[in-house]
Amino acid sequence: MTIRQLPDTLINQIAAGEVVERPASVVKELVENALDAGARRVDIDLEEGGVRLIRVRDDGKGIGADELTLAVSRHATSKIASLDDLEGVATLGFRGEALPSIASVSRFVVSSRRVEAEHGATLEIDGGRVGEVTPRAHPQGTTIEVRDLFFNVPARRKFLKAERTELGHIEDWLRQLALARPDVELRVSHNGKASRRWKGDGDLLSDVRLHEALGEEFARNAMRVDHAAAGLRLHGWIAQPAYNRASADQQYLYVNGRAIRDRSVSHAVKQAYADVLFHGRQPAYVLFLELDPRRVDVNVHPAKHEVRFRDARLIHDFVYRTLHEALAETRAGNAPLAPGNGNAGIDGDRWQQGAMAAGGSAYRWNAPQAPLGLQVADARNLYAALYGQPGAVPADGDAPVAASGMPFAAAAFAGPSSAAPPFTHQPMPDDAPGGMPPLGYAIAQLHGIYILAENADGLVVVDMHAAHERIGYERLKHAHDGEGLRTQPLLVPATLAVSEREADVAERESATLDALGFEVTRSGPQSLTLRSVPALLAHGDVEALLRDVLADLREHGQSRRVAEARDELLATMACHGAVRANRRLGPAEMNALLRDMEATERSGQCNHGRPTWTRFNLAEMDRWFLRGR
Structure with a gap:
């Protein structure tokens, strides 16, 4: 076939196939242009889910009459002029493709006036x-009308969904924008009826938009995070683990104010929650990552949904460590660090020291894996090795605890088992030292399962097994971390057949693998020799674990597989070592557990993500019984 130059209209329609997926894509491009123009108020009028009409009006700087034609030309923009500008883009738009692409698949009208102009102008x-271009009366700012989207590309129009579905996509995107720009007023109407108004009187430290966008339940369970280190800042809100979702519908990530999707950052967030969520549940968050624009490339996706970080490994570790430390403060009895209640974060110098260890190759992250086939007997052996207490973990998973001298503060649980009556009352201490602690003091045990305690606000109910399980788990982790990672040489070195890429990764990341407990050398173009493995995991499928670690290092530059496999075993130990149902506890035992909960990281949830406690304040109970009415 003969090579020919494509006509401009066809070029723009091809570009529209990348930029304009549906009406929501049009709204996104037009509203982002309005924000780049300094708009403080944006009105969005829609008809038939945006298919029939999208009208966006703003009060920004406007476009001069002499620039209207240029504004709808391909690759014409006021936002960049050089490669240096492109490498440090700070605006939402910059390519100059949106307007001509949208205009090529619709009936398009742009009207605008600059503040210094006597009158406006319009172009169809x-x-x-x-x-x-013709004169037209118009206030300062710009109005763009997009009618009959895809009227001249019927094949594309057939792919559009029902009116309600398309409107839902627009509303989802506007909610995402509203969270990031509480300083801008957004007014939305559909089919001539006002449907939504986002007031523009807030800032990123306000919780007004949080309530409006995600609801009271999220706002009530949100913890504010604000931490800066290594030229990075992460701030926003993360939901307490008890508030979790079946899907990722409440996960919002912004990089320098731009809403993006990033698998690795999302993965780091999920890993920070790994110890406190049910398997398969999703965390909820609104997070803003700020860094030098030159450290992130925003020009990697036609619709600008994705970015590429120049320090990807550092970004991963920064996000994981920041949220991991913040979630560690979810101790039972702590007031949630909700909007207006303060900040959660970690010391920047301490984080940097940890992140820079081993040449900056921090490796604490990746996805949970299937069990490695480790047995409870292995757990007992580790327990004995750590504490010199053989048999501290019972062989029978249903047997009661019988381990005097367990390394938990609530060691009084280690008495002989006896069935508890349904309700056992315990008197309140007459002289509680130091005032009332957050979880108060135990007053009863209910059905051998729950501890009832009275605190300053009302009633606290604790699931004693779940709470004791978390306490034991955290203590085992700290003890093992203090011991350091031990390796065990293999009696006979193992030879692994791998791909050439995997062998390259193993050779390049030998120091990282060594830090993870693997002594690995390359023995051929597609083979590795494994000589030692992490001692704690020696009875599992370490070859499969090594392959998973290599896959992580190849894709992300980091791996947390070993830490997760270790945590899985320690969690099993803690579960078997926790106090069982129907064990009668005395006041000292119950109060010891409450004090341990207050001092233990993540004690608001058990190892499987279940809540360990709840509370009922007096005002709530008064409403139950209609007191004061």
Whole structure:
């Protein structure tokens, strides 16, 4: 076939296939242009889910009459002028493709006036055919009308969904924008009826938009995070683990104010929650990552949904460590660090020292894996090795605890088992030292399962097994971390057949593998020799674990597989070592557990993500019984 130059209209329609997926894509491009123009108020009028009409009006700087034609030309923009500008983009738009692409697949009208102009001007484009610029009365700012989207590309129009579905996509995107720009007023109407108004009187430290966008339940369970280190800042809100979702519908990530999707950062967030969520549940968060624009490339996706970080490994570790430390403060009895209640974060110098260890190759992250086939007997052996207490973990998973001298503060649980009556009352201490602690003091044991305690606000109910399980788990982790990672040489070195890429990774990341407990050398173009493994995991499928670690290092530059496999075993130990149901506890035992909960990281949830406690304040109970009415 003969090579030919494509006509401009066809070029723009091809570009529209990348930029304009549906009406929500049009709204996104037009509203982002309004924000780049300094708008403080944006009105969005829609008809038939945006298919029939999308009208966006703003009070920004406007476009001069002499620039209207240029504004709808391809690769014409006021936002960049050089490669240096492109490498440090700070605006939402910059390519100069959106307007001509949208105009090529719709009936398009743009009207605008600059503040210094005597009158405005308008330009009409019908399916890519550009008309003449004519004078028109118009307030300062810009109005763009997009009618009959895809009227001249029927194949694309057939892919659009029902009106309600398309409107839902627009509303989802506007909610995402509203969270990031509480300083801008957004007014939305659909089919001539006002449907939504986002007031523009807030800032990122306000919780007004949080309530409006995600609801009271999220706002009530949100913890504020604000931490800066290594030229990075992460701030926003993360939901307490008890508030979790079946899907990722409440996960919002912004990089320098731009809403993006990033698998690795999302993965780091999920890993920070790994110890406190049910398997398969999703965390909820609104997070803003700020860094030098030159450290992130925003020009990697046609719709600008994705970015590429120049320090990807550092970004991963920064996000994981920041949230991991913040979630560690979810101790039972702590007031949630909700909007307005303060900040959660970690010391920047301490984080940097940890992140820079081993040449900056921090490796604490990745996805949970299937069990490694480790047995409870292995757990007992580790327990004995750590504490010199053989048999501290019972062989029978249903047997009661019988381990005097367990390394938990609530060691009084280690008495002989006896069935508890349904309700056992315990008197309140007459002289509680130091005032009332957050979880108060135990007053009863209910059905051998729950501890009832009275605190300053009302009633606290604790699931004693779940709470004791978390306490034991955290203590085992700290003890093992203090011991350091031990390796065990293999009696006979193992030879692994791998791909050439995997062998390259193993050779390049030998120091990281050594830090993870693997002594690995390359023995051929597609083979590795494994000589030692992490001692704690020696009875599992370490070859499969090594392959998973290599896959992580190849894709992300980091791996947390070993830590997760270790945590899985320690969690099993803690579960078997926790106090069982129907064990009668005395006041000292119950109060010891409450004090341990207050001092233990993540004690608001058990190892499986279940809550360990709840509370009922007096005002709530008064409402139950209609007191004061």
